[in-house]
Amino acid sequence: ESREVGRQEALAEWGPVEIYPGPEISDDDLEDYVRRTVITYHHQVGTCKMGIDALSVVSPRNLRVYGLSGLRVADASIMPLVPSGNTNAPTIMIAERAAQFILDEVN
Ligand SMILES: Cc1cc2nc3c(=O)[nH]c(=O)nc-3n(C[C@H](O)[C@H](O)[C@H](O)COP(=O)(O)OP(=O)(O)OC[C@H]3O[C@@H](n4cnc5c(N)ncnc54)[C@H](O)[C@@H]3O)c2cc1C
Incomplete structure (x- = not known):
């Protein structure tokens, strides 16, 4: 100790x-x-990680949830790992990417 x-x-x-x-x-x-x-470090991520392995919930190609139609996740919960920096800017980047994925599909 x-x-x-x-x-x-x-x-x-x-x-x-x-x-x-x-x-x-x-x-x-x-x-x-x-x-x-005790408190958390305020940067919880990854409860439904993006990826292509068996534990992944969200596709990295379009942020759609595997096995469901009409549902995407675009927030800190899709980060596959806790980033070494803080999480607000990466979350905004995820949102920007999600917006682009959606625009690409409707245009
Ligand atoms: C105290 C604290 C300090 C932090 N400081 C920093 C920092 O200095 N720099 C940094 O980069 N990051 C910081 N973070 C981390 C950063 O704030 C988060 O990583 C980021 O906000 C995550 O974004 P998110 O969209 O995933 O989740 P959130 O920002 O938590 O957004 C989730 C949203 O969903 C809403 N919601 C929840 N349930 C429902 C429901 N059933 N129906 C409808 N809406 C719902 C909530 O009200 C909320 O608006 C801090 C976090 C905390 C808690």
Whole structure:
């Protein structure tokens, strides 16, 4: 555990100080602290990923949902992997591509 590592004699000269959760939280209360304070990283993606393998839900050619007619998905949920950067701009790019796919089919 991080606390145990931070308290090692070999690190003492570096003067490590515990900031979170802080020394006032006992080891026994760590789980409760985590349950109260944990949050997501706000960049959930990929619940119906785009791709061509067996787990893919959406086609990369036109964003249509496999096996259904008349349904496309165009949002962060189709990202096959979490991108290394933030997700708002890629989501807008997906929307732009979706608009073009639709225009290409009606024109
Ligand atoms: C707190 C926070 C901070 C973030 N900060 C950043 C940042 O700084 N930079 C960045 O790039 N990304 C950031 N993101 C991520 C970014 O906001 C998302 O990746 C992006 O908005 C995803 O777009 P989306 O269209 O997939 O989903 P959303 O933006 O969540 O859009 C989904 C829409 O569907 C609507 N909806 C849901 N259910 C229904 C229903 N049944 N019927 C009709 N409408 C429905 C919702 O109301 C919503 O408008 C942040 C996210 C959060 C939560």
